[in-house]
Amino acid sequence: MMQLPDRIARRLRAEDGAVTIDWVVITATVVTLGMAAGALVFNTSTPLAQKIADFIGARSVDSGAP
Secondary structure, eight states: OOOHHHHHHHHHHOOTTHHHHHHHHHHHHHHHHHHHHHHHHHHHHHHHHHHHHHHHHHOOOOOOOO
């Protein structure tokens, strides 16, 4: 039977799950960056959209009808 330190050392040298962990970390990073970018665009575009709506709403339209 293997001793505990030998089993721990063997487990630390194993690279079976390393690729999976890499993909999980990369995917989590991409998702987090996407969420941050989406929040930035949303928070920036809402006040700008309101300014555009106010500008358009303040304009009068002359239909030309008598």
